[in-house]
Amino acid sequence: MNARGDMPAGIISYFKSWLFLLCAFGISSCKPETQRTFADDVAPIIYEHCSNCHHPGTAAPFSLLTYNDVAKRSLTIKAVVDKRLMPPWPADPEYSHFCDENFLSGEEIKIINEWADQGSAAGDLTNAPRAPEFPSGSLIGKPDLQLHIKPFPVKGINTDQFLVMKIPLELPHDTFIRAIEFVPGSKYVHHVNGHLISFENGNKKNVFEGEFVLDTKNETREDVLRKMQLLNDDGINPLLTIIHPINPCRPPSKNAIASFARSDFEIFLLTRKKTRGMKKTGMNNRAHRR
């Protein structure tokens, strides 16, 4: 017997009149939905929140730059924005805020849903905003310094590999940095957590010696410090500054060979002295152990 069959008649009619009242007084909730179009409603959302990753030459599997790019995936897009899988933003936006944070508002998700459900209309494409254009390297501009990561082959074992890499640099004097940007050179690069290790004058003779890449699966933290020669010459831990550029992607599929060949760190220097406090953490801080 179904639930409705169990219900006394009085309740059913109560529901009916309740629904009726809702329509009579909650006028806006019963108005027919606005007809959503790509040109007027969806393009601005996609261009602001998605195209920065979804354009040629990036880790994202397809571009989201034209009406066709977006319309032919409207149902998948609806599904991933509903679950808040895209844009990838694991931080809780109710709790605190970050520079350049990227997540959709409830209203933006609703617009995408309505558009997909209504059949993904184009609207007047001549009135759509222009698709954004992206430079092929840095998204910030011309860096003052470029650190190239040495090419490193990655086996296609269909699983994530966590590598530690050392990219040494020496500056002639104390230098303040405005921005550090990671530009992945391969679509297999999943993400990067960066630590800036600063050796004070006289504490380290040669920052270029030691291994440059190690697989964390095979090494203890102490091995990494030793083999990469990361400690000061007197064996004391140097100072660490944490940087967190993020770039999500998928691991190389079976048998694929990838490499970090063209990955770079772009460094943008600050000409005036810093005004904001910096967080420095000793390398022995438990929070940063794997």
Ligand code: HEC
């Ligand atoms: C930070 C970069 C980034 C942003 C911003 C981003 N994406 Fe993605 N997106 C990716 C990457 C990388 C993948 C591939 C992930 C994978 O395959 O594991 C992906 C995958 C997808 C997929 C395929 C999911 C699947 O399971 O097949 C869809 C659809 C998608 N994105 C839509 C969007 C939409 C819509 C937005 C904006 C609202 C967006 N993305 C913003 C990086 C991004």
